[in-house]
Amino acid sequence: MNRKEAPPITEAVNFTLNLKPYETLTLDNGLKVYTVNEGTQDIIQVEIVFSAGNWLEATNGIAAATNFLLKNGTTHKTAFEINEAFEYYGAFCSRHCYNETSTLSLHALTKYLDRLLPVMQELVCDSVFPAHELELYKQNSIQKLQVNLRNAEFVAGRLIDGYVYGEKHPYGVYTMPETLEHLNEEEIKAFYTNHYLNGEAVLFVSGKLPGNIFELLNRNFGSLSLRPATFQYPHREVNPAKEKKYRIENDPSSVQGAIRLARPFPSRHHPDFKKVMLLNGLFGGFFGSRLMANIREHKGYTYGIYSYIQNHLQQSAWLISTEAGKEVCEATIREVYKEMQLLTQKPVKKDELQLVKNYMMGTILGDLNGPFQIMSRWKNIILNRLDERYFYDSVKAIKETQAEELMELAQKYLRPEEFYELIVY
């Protein structure tokens, strides 16, 4: 045995990856349900996605407040009773508000599904938004925000979005304590009526599904006045900031700076997107990337540095994000630009490219493990109005993209002068 020699491997780049197809159901009211029936454990995830993100609100904060308060009171149940109804069966009911969409989701042992879906239905069609719950929500979210505002990472994340999209755009807008202070009960109720009660929705159901899944879903959601999602959103103009460079002091005693660099980038529909995902991997997408190797593993400026493309539906941004020692923040930014330039000047060597490709393929293979992960891929494809070709073309892009193409893409997008640059101390 020679320990200096690596055992032979199967190159992951040669794997054939398959995304298990979904099946669909259509409820009596036309609502579409995507299902993936799979898994070794008797558990299930039911997720309702509504067209009820902040893209559709007239006043900042309304979409998020409505989504949050869905669980805080119906005609027949108090917030406590709702929570107890789920928790008694060891189930988790969570809700999240995003830009275009919002969700209400249930994770449960399959055996309790029939007892839990009626509660979920009640939240969708019978929420009452009690005044005292709204007051408490205001008070507690203001306090939480005040704590977050002391955290440089949180502040930097908000500001950079504001620069890229403009502070009035749904992707760039951020909440201030005053915004929360002024949340209005009537407006929340109207948003609920328009976007939940009579809104657009689509369902994603995955895990070990019971034989009567259609009947269960149809009984609980098939006669609601919800409509099938069209995924159409009114146009909203971006208004990027003129100034590119920012240095902000948030806390005079800080020992680190939160660094964010960002440039606008098109959506997943753009022909460059899939190949750029590979370039991003090489640049800062994983632990073996150029940024991590140089700035963490060689210089020790940071605990971690990553680049990524935001997962937005309509347009996006390419970001670099890290927290670095206060005295090395400027040096960190210089190194990021150096790495960008290097990618524009020299094609990546064969071995390094092969490594990134294998790594990314291995990660996708590992990610397709289990029903929830498979569904999460599908959900992303469907909400982006793409189809299975997107998955297979992405795999193809990893397999086939050449070093020269990556260099050309770097020349097109990794231009330091086009990046917003922010340090929050």
Next chain:
Amino acid sequence: MINFERFVLSNGLRLLVHTDKSTPMAVVNVLYDVGAKDENPDKTGFAHLFEHLMFGGSKNIPVYDEPLQLAGGENNAFTTNDFTNYYCQLPAENLETAFWLESDRMLSLAFSKKRLDVQRKVVCEEFKENYINKPYGDVWHKLRELAYSTHPYRWMTIGKELKHVEEATLEDVKIFFHKFYNPLNAILVVAGNVEAGQVKLLAEKWFGPIPSGEKYMRQLPEEPPQLAPRTLEVKADVPLDALYKCWHIYPRLDDRYYVADLITDVLGSGASSRFFNVLVKEKKLFSNIECYHLGSTDAGILVIDGKLVKGVSMKLAEEAVEEEIQKFMKQGVEMKELEKVKNKTESAMVFEDMSLTSKASSMAIYELLGDASLINTELEKYKAVTPDAIARVSKEIFNKNNCCTLYYLSNN
């Protein structure tokens, strides 16, 4: 039910294999029986710093990460007060790559000065990011020091202070490696699309030739019973006052551990818990309050952790917490509440077992506790907890002499 086979190699390395054919992946998990509690009090943070050095190349392999990534794999590690755990996940057909990498670093590290210099800086940045540059970031330093007078749970895995990390030498690294990183002090778990026979052969091939080393005999100072209440007041530049209270509980394998775990759920986990409903929703004294425990191997602590609503007095808030605890001790737990927290425990376990990496590390941790098959019997222990046991154990825990309180006050 998680099925596995258990072997012990001739050098003493324990091996567990769990076959799961539903995945194309394999996980190789190596747990070393050394945590922050085994550190010298003047050189804290070392077990965790050492974990970083384990990725800096070994005797025969100059870099760890690249060959694994080339094989389509990824890896990570974490250090706790009790142990250090390394894992990698890769396509099952490339399983041997993980054996090659993991066995070489158990055989011998590269001990690179340059690696140590850089990783000291990286860990210092990790320290700053999580414990200095964050509001309330130093709470756990303070709370551990208050709760533990003697036991090395007194310090956090990141270390007591930056200085300890900054002053670590290559000599320290060598001593640490030879003391703790050997087959007798490790547990190897392989899970996923693998066969026990094939794994055993690979383990004998790659790990078999590594010398046993010397078994580390742990002799930690025991924490004496706390005989009087302890309090500490801290003022910091944070927006809200916060209240932390903790009580000493039981070692991981004590029957009362399971009871204490359920008590934390009843009191303060989730939006249907008592604290949330009385203290956040009804009385509006806290904007958030939780109750949990640290799950440590030796006797741990049960913690109440709450942020006060602006303008509420600390005295009033604390009295309300005390009142809830008194009520709980006097009236006990309701049957429905107990059912609820047992159901929650069951589903949390099932959800955890969805992930292959989490299954593999759980098996290693249970083996460290003495028996990997505990993974299949834990739920029964929770189900057996009675209202009487809850009443008895809560009286034991919530004794005022057993309590530490940290008032973390806003100075603006």
